[in-house]
Amino acid sequence: MELLTALGAPDQDRPDAVTIDGRALSYDALLGAAGAVAARVAGAPAVAVHAAPVLETVVAVVGGLLAGVPVVPVPPDAGPAERRHILRDSGAALLLAAQRQETADIDTAEVRTAERADFTGAEPAAGSTALVLYTSGTTGAPKGVLISRRAIAADLDALARAWTWTADDTLVHGLPLFHVHGLVLGVLGALRTGSRLVHTGRPTPTAYAAAGGTLYFGVPTVWSRVVQDPSAAKELASARLLVSGSAPLPAPVFRDLEALTGQRPVERYGMTETLITVSTRADGERRPGSVGLPVDGVATRLVGEDGEPVPYDGATVGELQVSGPTLFDGYLGRRDATAGAMTADGWFRTGDMAVVEPDGMHRIVGRASTDLIKSGGYRIGAGEVENALLDHPAVREAAVLGAPHEDLGQQIVAYVVADGVSERELIDFVAGHLSVHKRPRAIRFLEALPRNAMGKPQKKLLPPL
Incomplete structure (x- = not known):
């Protein structure tokens, strides 16, 4: 499989590909179970997945990607109105879940990890939609963000270089499987690089400490709880890299992680519409409050309210705009919203305010609308x-x-x-x-x-x- 290259070339001598909350699947078992899903959904306009933190979610997502069908993750805690909107707006023909869902909104089907099938469909086009990820809807109904296979591949390859992420790593996290962080980076990233994935079910300090990973993903809340449990934090000292994202990491938590684990965390920045575009490097400087430099292939710029460039002086605030191969293909069925998110020369308006140091290091200082x-x-x-x-x-x-x-x-x-x-x-x-x-x-x-x-x-x- 061109997108998930490690899955397409399984190695029988390697340990289990994915473990979630103690349940595991090998590469062969995952490929076979996903093949059964692909055979079931092939030809559908889109397929929804009840994205609980279970093995069946990974099987369902990979199955949709094998079949070239856009996958629509549905938060397991979504309220009835949000769930109904996502299912109707996306045009999903089927909802896949670990257990049959009782709903009148859509046909449902159970995903069984023990099923096996060889799916022989054609490789989907690189520019085709892989995922439809719904925004939080803070300014109206959630919008479906169209993410292509090409954008995912470009982003994961850039992050693999930035973080020296390889098949020798064991990735550990306990993040939700319906966001970029937990799903795209935390699942598809492992299946592209070949690193083993251990999802802890819930991101508790004890679970992280027991997982024995080399690469850990967490949001600031997770890392704050880790440093409040020094014995658990010290167990992460043998890890190669601790990555924080989805929100700014408070400087005191940054320093506490360094004191307890002996290493400074890597911070990175991105959005659903852009994937991850800026990051500190595994082999570079990591400063508290800084999300680093643009990843390979991505360009950024700061503009003022007058549309003019803002100086990179470490003090002047401007809106961060992004260009590159990781950008989304638009909002599903919302041409005006898509046009409004882009500048006349094709840059995405993030709506985030930032300052950039003279050496190019980026600091995010908040949302334009609230911060x-x-x-x-x-x-x-x-x-x-x-x-x-x-x-x-x-x-x-x-x-x-x-x-x-x-x-x-x-x-x-x-x-x-x-x-x-x-x-x-x-x-x-x-x-x-x-x-x-x-x-x-x-x-x-x-x-x-x-x-x-x-x-x-x-x-x-x-x-x-």
Whole structure:
């Protein structure tokens, strides 16, 4: 199989290809089970997969890819309205799952890991759609993002070079199987590079410590929990690489990982529409707060609100735009939305604000819609203030946004989870770490920040000040 090259050339002497929550399949068994799925779905316009963290999900996804049928992962915790929208909008003809789903929205079929079939269909075209991944829908109904086989292959090959990711690795993670991080990198990446995959079911520190991997994927919430369990963290000291993504990794967690494991984590940046486009390197410098350099084949640029280039001076904030072979092919059935996401010269507008150092290292400072704060004539990235707050030993969580202010235009407001510290102490702490104009003007103390399934703070759900 051209996309999943390791699967297409199984080696009988290698250990199991995929293990999820203690259940394993060899390359031959996975190929045979996926062949049975491919024979069942061949010719369908699209096939949906109930993407629970189980072996059957991997078999179903690989089966759809073998048949050249676009695969539509459905979050297992999706509510009825979201699930109905994804199934109808995608045009999926069938829902594959580990157990039969009782639903009137679509025909369902069970995936059986013990089934075997040799699928002999033609190799799908490189430019054909491999996955339809639905966005979170924060600005309306979720949109189906069309990801081609070519884009996936280009991205995985670029990451393999950036991270020296090979068949000698054992990849460990416990991430959801309906996002780029857990599915594209965490499953298809292993099946392309030939590395063994151990999915822990849930990404707990104990499970990570027991897995014996060389390469670990996690989101900041996972790594924060790992460093809170020093005995588990120290078990990762023998790993070759710890990779963090999907949200900025707080600088204190970065430093704690280094102290407990002896290595600095690799941070990377990407979106559903672009896959992973920027990363620090296995053999390069890894700075707290930096997501590194564009991967091979990808170009980035920063632009201001006037559309003009922003200097790479490590301080000036601009919108990050991306170009390269990893970009999506558009939003399913939404021509206007696709056109609106692109510039006139073909670059994707990420909507993320960033600064770039003179040496090209990128720092993401937040979303343009919620994290770019314009206060007293300054443009301030919320992420920079959040990291400064998290440097205070009493602060466990922090989220920063801009609130209307009669004089400043916007004032910086911080929501924190902290013990034994006052508002004034935190304001002065930030002023001592950053420029004075970046200090919060008001702080609200919470028991916890609202977060989504990937651990990202949901700022729209924060209570009013």
